[in-house]
Amino acid sequence: MQIKQAVKLSNQLSGVSESAQLDVELMLCHLLDKPGSYLFTWPEKELDPKIVEQLAVMIDRRLKGEPVAHIIGMRGFWDFDLEVSxxxxxxxxxxxxxxxxxxQLCTKKHARITDLGTGTGAIALALAYENPEWTVVASDFVPEAVQLAERxxxxxxxxxxxxxxGSWLEPHHGHYDMIVSNPPYIDPEDPHLAQGDVRFEPLSALTAEDHGMADxxxxxxxxxxxxxxxxxxxxxxxxxxxPVCxxxxxxxxxxxxxxxxDYGDNERVTFALWPGSTCA
Incomplete structure (x- = not known):
């Protein structure tokens, strides 16, 4: 099977994914260990039968709704790829x-930053990547997440x-120039939790009590x-x-x-300055 024929297998996913062709291209790139440009440069290249078999297994997993990121074990974020789980x-x-x-907010050359509930480490790693002289502490309550972020x-x-x-700020010491977080904020009763990729993600990282506002x-x-x-x-x-935030x-x-x-013009990130010293 040629690469261009393999890409057309995305037709099988048309009823499952809004980005069917991209899904298959990402799977192929992962299996071939090549960038996306490779698929367009060599569309008539014959694929190893083992690659075709592995692609078929991946497509079957995607047909069952499993996220592409979990299937290939990676997801692009900022200027790098992150291992996911x-x-x-x-x-x-x-x-x-x-x-x-x-x-934009923190312009200090030697800042101390923390990312609470870091998960894959995405936010913390992106900030540290952009500012090598910053000290960044990433924390998470889930041991597996801590191990993943460290990897x-x-x-x-x-x-x-x-x-x-540790849980939120409990394991932290000292003071920070900035605290960032992507905490759980979905209402446990939200019907969207039964749809799409979130069905395969941990509820503890998605939902919070008090209509999503507890954390x-x-x-x-x-x-x-x-x-x-x-x-x-x-x-x-x-x-x-x-408004409530x-x-x-x-x-x-x-x-x-x-x-x-955010990029869809929805209010997504709220920020503020703390003017005081410390709070009793």
Whole structure:
């Protein structure tokens, strides 16, 4: 079978995926260990029968709804690829907005940053990648997530990142110039949890009580004791949670509160400055 014929197998996925051809191209690139340009440069190249067999197995898994990222074990984020697993969320493009806003807000050359609930390490690693002189601490409650983030850190050779285990700010010491997070923010009753890729992701990383606000409230309250005066807090949230997040931060004494929209023009990342010293 030629590469161009293999790509056409995406027709099998047309009823399952809105990006069927891209899904198959990603699988092929993974199996061939080649970039996407290879498929278009050599469309008539004959594939090894073993590759065709492996592709068929992958397509079958995708037909059952399994995310491509889990099938190939990797997902692109920022300027690199990250290993993923069913123990963590799959990094999504909109989360890059967290990274972009963090880079805008913190202009210190030698900043101390933490990423709470780091999962694959996506946010922490992107910030450390862009600022080699920053010290970044990535934490997660799930042991498997900590191990995964550490593997990604080691593979990217980012020596300015430390990965630790613990619930939110509980394992942290000292103060930070910035606290970032992509916490669980979906209401447990949200019907979208039964649709698409999220069916294969851990509910603990997706849902929170109090209509999705429980973990956000906890982080906002506790962060006051861990931010330096003039330090920033920013976090990802649901498309309709911007107003309640801004009101929450205002009630807790934060200032310079705002919300950044994602690539779909939805309110996605809310940020604020902590003006005080430490909170009792």
């Amino acid at each position: 069913p123990h963590t969320l799959i990094p999504r493009p909109d989360t890059e907005v967290v990274v972009e806003k963090a880079l 990604n850190r080691a593979r990217l050779q980012l020596g300015n990142v430390e990965v630790i285990q 956000i409230k906890h982080i906002c309250e506790q962060a006051r004791s861990y931010l330096v005066p003039g330090g920033h807090l920013l976090f990802e949230h649901g498309y309709d949670q911007g 801004r009101a929450l931060l205002d009630s807790l004494g934060y200032t310079e509160i705002g919300t950044q929209r």
